[in-house]
Amino acid sequence: MNLHREPIPVAEAVKRVLSLEAENYIEKVKIENSYDRILAEDIVATHSIPPFNKSPYDGFAINSESTNDASKTSPVHLHVIEEIGAGHRASRAIAPGEAVRIMTGAEIPEGADCVAMFEICQTYEAEDKSYMTIKRPMEKRQNIIEQGSETKKGTLLVEKGTEINPGVKALLATFGYSNVQVYRKPVVGVFATGTELLDVDQALEPGKIRNSNAYMVTAQIERSGAEPLYLGKLADEFDRCYEAVSEALNKVDMLITTGGVSVGDYDLMPDVYEKLGAEVLFNKIAMRPGSVTTVAQVNGQLMFGLSGNPSACYVGFELYVYPYIQKSLNKTEPYHSIIEGILGTDIMKPNPFTRFIRGSVAYEKGKVTVHPAGIDKSAVVTSLAHTNAFIILKGGTRGYQKGDEVQVLLLSPNEGSQFFQIDA
Ligand SMILES: Nc1nc2c(c(=O)[nH]1)N[C@H]1C(S)=C(S)[C@@H](COP(=O)(O)OP(=O)(O)OC[C@H]3O[C@@H](n4cnc5c(N)ncnc54)[C@H](O)[C@@H]3O)O[C@H]1N2
Numbered sequence: 001m002n003l004h005r006e007p008i009p010v011a012e013a014v015k016r017v018l019s020l021e022a023e024n025y026i027e028k029v030k031i032e033n034s035y036d037r038i039l040a041e042d043i044v045a046t047h048s049i050p051p052f053n054k055s056p057y058d059g060f061a062i063n064s065e066s067t068n069d070a071s072k073t074s075p076v077h078l079h080v081i082e083e084i085g086a087g088h089r090a091s092r093a094i095a096p097g098e099a100v101r102i103m104t105g106a107e108i109p110e111g112a113d114c115v116a117m118f119e120i121c122q123t124y125e126a127e128d129k130s131y132m133t134i135k136r137p138m139e140k141r142q143n144i145i146e147q148g149s150e151t152k153k154g155t156l157l158v159e160k161g162t163e164i165n166p167g168v169k170a171l172l173a174t175f176g177y178s179n180v181q182v183y184r185k186p187v188v189g190v191f192a193t194g195t196e197l198l199d200v201d202q203a204l205e206p207g208k209i210r211n212s213n214a215y216m217v218t219a220q221i222e223r224s225g226a227e228p229l230y231l232g233k234l235a236d237e238f239d240r241c242y243e244a245v246s247e248a249l250n251k252v253d254m255l256i257t258t259g260g261v262s263v264g265d266y267d268l269m270p271d272v273y274e275k276l277g278a279e280v281l282f283n284k285i286a287m288r289p290g291s292v293t294t295v296a297q298v299n300g301q302l303m304f305g306l307s308g309n310p311s312a313c314y315v316g317f318e319l320y321v322y323p324y325i326q327k328s329l330n331k332t333e334p335y336h337s338i339i340e341g342i343l344g345t346d347i348m349k350p351n352p353f354t355r356f357i358r359g360s361v362a363y364e365k366g367k368v369t370v371h372p373a374g375i376d377k378s379a380v381v382t383s384l385a386h387t388n389a390f391i392i393l394k395g396g397t398r399g400y401q402k403g404d405e406v407q408v409l410l411l412s413p414n415e416g417s418q419f420f421q422i423d424a
């Protein structure tokens with residue numbers, strides 16, 4: 001085995017991964033099942049909103065001209081000819097001297113050009129007829145939501161490549177998209193390698209540990225919008241690993257293995273790639289943790305060899321697998337967002353390579369503040385439960401102090417419970 005590996009910069013590694021084509025298949029899903037899927041078609045207004053002039057209030061639809069002379073001392077009296085709720089239409093146009101009792105959302109009757117809210121009107125009955133009075137003039141178009149004022153038929157509202165959030169779903173419903181075209185979720189296979197691995201329901205044995213990476217990575221795959229396919233554990237036996245990996249490639253769009261990518265005697269993945277005839281895009285990155293993350297491709301299909309160390313595995317996934325999944329989904333923005341934040345704790349160790357510290361980001365006293373989520377070591381699992389961001393410390397730096405400005409990679413904005421606290 002060649003022990004020397006030349007580290008490449010993180011940006012170069014990401015570029016190499018994303019330079020590979022990712023196939024995007026399209027499927028139709030029912031609107032009910034469309035949440036968080038990625039649109040494979042543009043959403044265009046199939047009609048104007050609102051489709052008709054409508055009332056924003058409960059009140060009286062009237063013609064403003066009939067109120068021209070209204071005043072406190074001389075209110076105008078109008079004959080209320082009918083009542084319409086939302087979903088109903090007036091039976092005829094209103095004539096001068098007439099009003100229609102109208103509810104929020106109902107169509108403005110012909111002949112009316114404004115709505116007087118109930119609060120400014122009085123009503124009375126006389127000779128079996130209903131009347132309303134108003135003590136002030138109304139303006140033309142006052143309190144009317146005009147047809148097409150929100151959007152016009154044919155307007156492009158949401159572009160393909162956008163994630164379907166609750167608001168997009170509301171638009172699908174508004175415009176009658178009972179089915180919508182989305183990109184198929186890529187299937188991402190996962191093997192956890194290592195003879196030391198026990199299943200979650202097995203009792204601990206000397207020298208062994210439970211397999212946490214498989215559960216963590218399948219959740220990361222789901223969070224990224226893809227479909228995980230857990231294929232099981234593989235002991236460190238070359239023939240078995242080679243067979244399992246080559247079979248799995250027929251079942252998945254891309255394959256993740258965890259463990260066995262370093263230079264140890266039982267690190268078998270480099271030999272597996274070689275026997276498969278795969279091209280190794282890189283096997284060493286100038287970063288911590290996850291420096292041994294290896295990516296190889298065979299016939300355009302990607303194999304991500306993530307580290308066995310849980311923190312390194314986690315970071316390797318988010319930096320290299322996540323954007324490739326987004327690319328496979330044709331998402332317009334494949335990367336995690338990176339923002340500026342304030343370091344909440346001293347981190348004094350030197351950084352020979354770029355360091356991605358598992359962090360917890362929160363809004364503190366009006367500032368985006370980040371703290372390490374736990375022990376900053378590649379082999380650590382406990383900090384990951386509190387991780388919602390990575391603190392990026394640049395390579396070639398000697399240490400950072402509390403209050404320093406740092407880059408923060410956001411993993412999932414929803415996870416920062418304090419992040420969206422509202423002072424109101
Ligand atoms: N001589 C060298 N040794 C090591 C180097 C090096 O450059 N030279 N790199 C170190 C770095 S950095 C890392 S990171 C690890 C990476 O090792 P591997 O990715 O090959 O992973 P393994 O050796 O298989 O396992 C590492 C560690 O993680 C535990 N593990 C493995 N799988 C799981 C799992 N599914 N769930 C939980 N924990 C898992 C495993 O038991 C090991 O303790 O190599 C360093 N060594």
Ligand code: MOO
Binds near residue numbers: 289290291292293312
């Ligand atoms: O891959 Mo190792 O985590 O760089 O420490």
